[in-house]
Amino acid sequence: MATIESDADVYDDWSALAPSYQDVFLPRFQPMYDTIAHYVVKKIQSKDTNEEYKVLDYGT
Incomplete structure (x- = not known):
């Protein structure tokens, strides 16, 4: 098993x-x-989710 010497x-x-x-x-x-x-x-945007899923927008 190899050992790691440093972060480098x-x-x-x-x-x-x-x-x-x-x-x-x-x-x-x-x-x-x-x-x-x-x-x-598509599943989240459909109306069949019964508010089970929500789109979270983190600006990406």
Whole structure:
């Protein structure tokens, strides 16, 4: 098991993983996230929720 010597080592590990996330995972899963978000927003905006769900706007 590897031990982490300093915060710089942790930063270096994440820096090495960031391009992989941008190049591989983000393009692969972004359509799925967009589809799920679309259906969630449609459900919340529909009148069938009986005030069960509310849209929270954090300015994003």
